[in-house]
Every structure is written in C-alpha cells, then in structure tokens.
Amino acid sequence: MGMLHLVRHGQASFGAADYDQLSPLGHQQCQRLGAFWRARGQRFDAVFSGTLKRHAQSLAALAEGWGGALPAVSLRPGLDEYDSAALIRAIHPEPLAAPRDAEGVKHHFRLLRQGLQAWMRGETAPQGMPSHAQFLAGVAGVLDEVRALGGGEVLVLSSGGPISCALAQVLQAPAESAIELNLRLRNSALSELVFNAQRLSLHSFNGLPHLQDEPALQSYA
Template identity: 65%
Template structure:
C-alpha cells in the first residue's frame, strides 16, 4: 500500500488582478509544511502537480522546507488544474462583480461561487472557456488511476480545492452539494491523505494542517 498526500496550494491573491500568485503568507504556509514533513523524515517517491503558477510556487516552497536537494521529477497534470471561478460566477450573475476586498464582498463572492458551482455541476450551465463538470471530474479520476497503477510508496500531489474535493467526492460517492461543501472548506496548504493499492484508494484524513498546529501557526490558517 502507498499513501497519496493531496495538498491544496498556499494562500493565493484573492482580490488582486492576478489570483494565480501565492501571497507571502501562502509561501510561508507551504514552507512550514515542508519543514513539518522533514522533521518526520518523510521522503516522496513521486510528485504530481497542476500546471498553475500557484501550484508550482507551492511545490517550490514545500521543497524548500523539506530541504531535499532533489525531489522526484515533477509530473505536471492538466487534470489537477482548478476551475475558472470568475467564469462560474458569470454563468449565473450578470451584474457588476467587485473583487473581494472586505468581509462583506468576500461573502457575496462565495455565495455567487457556490451558485455557479451548483449550476455547473448539475449541467445547467456551460461557463465560457471551461469543460463540463463531467470532463473536469474525469481529469482528476485519470490522475487517481495513474497513481494506483503506476506509483508506489509516498506520493505528493499539489493542486487546488476543486480537484481535491472532486477526488474525495469520487471516493465517497458524495453528492454535488457535499462536494461543494468540501471544496469551500479546504484550507490553504491543507493535507488530505488517501491510502492506495493497485485496485482502489481509501480515505485516511481530510483538510489537516498539522504544520500550523501551534499558537503561532494558528494565526497563519486561511481558507481563501
């Protein structure tokens, strides 16, 4: 049996013109995760990563914290890329959309995102420039199959909340609404773990942040 560590990227840049960029806090979160794993002697046998900037930056910070001169060759997989949140919102809302810069605008943003996710996942909308949810879900399913069939030992996967929640939903045969709830609760740099063998994956943990489990670390926990 092997273990798959699914890591959501560190805090990105919500409210900025380019969300796909780790904030300094996001880099710190991921570096601390690498340091936590180094303190426990964890070494990875395979590394898979989405193709977005925040994925690559998160992996680089984790590697820095691990202090390993060489991680296994990184395997980029498009199936680990996140959905387009603005396209989802635009598919259900045509009014002016303010960037989430304060608590109220953030609440409005995530209300609209939830509505957009619900419509997309149920097949009611086709957001511009995005695959169907069935195609999106098939992308992460293909990665999980690859891990089962081609990997062994300790496998690191760096992605986003959408693909990770989809992976968990597939394992648990969860409803679309439950997958949305999982998605919107995954914290930055959080780790979910699957055990895997040639035939199946099994859930071990969800949304853990052991690297931030200290009085100082608690202040570093974020979800957006």
C-alpha cells in the same frame, strides 16, 4: 499499500487582479509543511501537480522547507482549478467589484456556490471551461495513475476543486458534496488517501499539522 498526500496550494492572491500568485503567507505555509516533513524523514516516490503558477510556487516553497529537490514533477492539467470568475459570470453577468470586506467575501462565495451548483447540474456552460463531467474525468484520470503505481509515497499538489472532487469520488458521495468539501479546505491543507492497485480509501482530511499551533498562519481563500 501506498499513501497519497493531497496538498492544496498555499494562500494565493484573493481579490487581486491576478489570483494565480502565491502570497507571502502562502509561501510561508508551504515552507512550513516542507519543514514538517523534513523533520519526520518524509520521502516521495512520485509527485504530481497542476500546471498553474500557484501550484509551481507552492512546490518550490515546499522544497525550500524540505531542504532538497523533490522528485521530478509530473504536470497534469486534470489537477488545475476551475475558473471561479467564469462560474460566477455564467450566473451573474453584471460586473462585480472585487471583494474588499467581510460582506464582499461572503457575497463572492455565495455566488461561487451557486455557480458551481449550476455548472454541476449542466445548467450553465462557463466560458473557457470544460463541462463538469470532463472536469471530473481529469481528476479521475490522475487517481487512476496513482492507483496504477500500486504503492509508495505519492504527493499531489493541486487546488480545492480537484482535491474535493477526488475525495467525493473516493467516498462515492454525491457530486455536489464536493462543494462543501471544497469550501472547507484550508490553504496548504493535507488530506491523505491509502491506496493499492484496486482502490483508494480516505485516511485524513484537511489537516494542518505544520500550522496547528499557529492560527495566525491558517487561511481559507
């Protein structure tokens, strides 16, 4: 048996011109996770990651907290996030101001939920994005690679979209249930799957063992 550790990246730069940058808080979140693992003697036999900047920056912060280099990272585009701006434009082509307050953030996520639903149902084709079926296939391909390892300790660093889709696939849940999982995932959160060559099973979801006593360091967006 093996354990697959699914980690969402640390807080990025929500509302900024370039979201794909780890914030100082995001760096601290991932550094804390690395230190948590170091204290428990955690080791990894394989590491997979998406190709986005916030993925690489999160892994670097993890390694910093862990106090050493991680195993060679296998980059997989199937672990890259969907384009939330493209999803929203597909259902709301009019220009939108960047969210600056609580109501603006709520409006953004209402539109994102609607955009995800439309994409999943095949009602929209957001510019520059794969179909939802192709997105799911990319996630499933990485899960197949992990299962083929047969065992060991495996780290996957990704984003909320791919992680929630992976969990929905493992749970054999309806595709749209991934939206609810996605919107609950916290930054640097850890979800775990037990696996062997035949199957993967859910062990834990959305944990923050490295931040459990520090609510000020916990975030979602």
